[in-house]
Amino acid sequence: MIDFRSDTVTQPTEQMRRAMANAPVGDDVYGDDPTVEFLQTSAAEKLGSEAALFCTSGTQANLLALMSHCGRGDEYICGLKAHNFKYEQGGAAVLGSIQPQPVVNQSDGTLALADVEAAIKPDDIHFARTRMVSVENTIGGQPIAMDYWPQISQLCHTHQLKLHMDGARLYNAAVKLNVDIRDITRHVDTFTLCLSKGLAAPVGSLLLGSKEFIKTATRIRKMLGGGWRQAGILAAGAQIALDEMPKRLHEDHELAEYLALRLEEVEQLEVDRERLQTNILYAHCRLGKARELEAFLKQRDILIFGAQPIRFVTHLDVNRNSVDQLVAAIKEFYR
Incomplete structure (x- = not known):
């Protein structure tokens, strides 16, 4: 066939299958799985973040980011075409009681700064509290231009908002733009990276951010049933995806x-x-x-x-x- x-249909490579078959494992809920721990540590270093969390999927990783940044009745701004708005069953609203505030994506996939600023709610009891902005990269296969990130980052900083990047195909963007991936991630507070698309891991995505943020996200992941046991079998394949497949x-x-x-x-x-x-x-x-x-x-x-x-x-x-x-x-x- x-x-x-x-690219989610990719099969794990023979190298991945061998590594998975021989992976040292432990109970990851207790932090005892050495293969998961190594993946998270090496991913944080490679991707320019303080800490990382291995998640079952990009949908789960995005939801954890939203629920870690926003409380019940809070709001996040995103694009009308954003995956975490359009294709994730409204999970932020259903499970996190978080209101999405979508704005129109521009032809290059960005959110116009004026549109984002206009969508930020004033400090008024009639409105949900705007807490974060989410931008997808790539979106529809289009990488977000490098000069956009300092602009949207500054806007978020000015308004005391967190900036999250849904980076499901982030390595595709870095390869296309011929930049170090850390030159993109340094502009955002948190981001995701899918390992099971073009990178060909059988399962898994990463959520990255500060140590305190990942601590919060780990608690929420457990609450959502995302604590897993001998997950090193999956992390071994994900490690090869992260180390070898971007090339x-x-x-x-x-x-x-x-x-x-x-x-x-x-x-x-x-x-x-x-x-x-x-x-x-x-x-x-x-x-x-x-x-x-x-x-x-x-x-x-x-x-x-x-x-x-x-x-x-x-x-x-x-x-x-x-x-x-x-x-x-x-x-x-x-x-």
């Missing part, structure tokens, strides 16, 4: 460019070149047959999401031959 639906992300970006070139051969598809920055490519089906195309490709062991626009994601487990098979099948469908 050739799968272009997401190959440029391959996914290059493959997405090749995919765009090939899809442009199909006149029934309109490739969105402007949004192609990393490993995520969008194409509009001019005939409105995206769902029919999805079903047709599935019969040929090729998976896509037949939404409009169609999103194609390149990753470790697809290559140029996969792209060629995809394009050949698409041409067959439109013949």
